[in-house]
Amino acid sequence: MDFDDQMRRYFGAADPASVAPAALAAGMERLSVDFGLERDPGRRFAMWALMHILGNAPDLDVAFPDPAERDAARNFMDMLDQLQAQAPTDPG
Structure with missing residues (x-):
């Protein structure tokens, strides 16, 4: 399941910034x-x-009853945090 496919399926657009607030909530x-x-x-x-x-x-313990799935989700969250920490800041 590809990110763009999920965005189109649930929000009607591949770019989250282009989704209207009401469409995002729905x-x-x-x-x-x-x-x-x-x-x-x-x-x-x-x-x-x-x-x-x-x-x-949802919280990990609610979303993933399997401990291995919770660990995978934690790893994903850690990777995102690392990417965000490495991303250049917007000077403007």
Whole structure:
């Protein structure tokens, strides 16, 4: 499940900055519902990752009953934090 595909499916656009606030809220709600219904671990992780990026992910202990999946999610969060720390700051 590709990031752009998920963005188009839930928000109607690949670029999060181009999504209107109402569409973003509606898409997050649909994404949360689908996440709760999804049983495939890989698809669930991809959905959770998108929710995390958008600031709307459930807590790890709620999202992932399996300890290995929680560890993978923690690793993902750590990698994002490292990328953000390395990203150049906007001077303007």
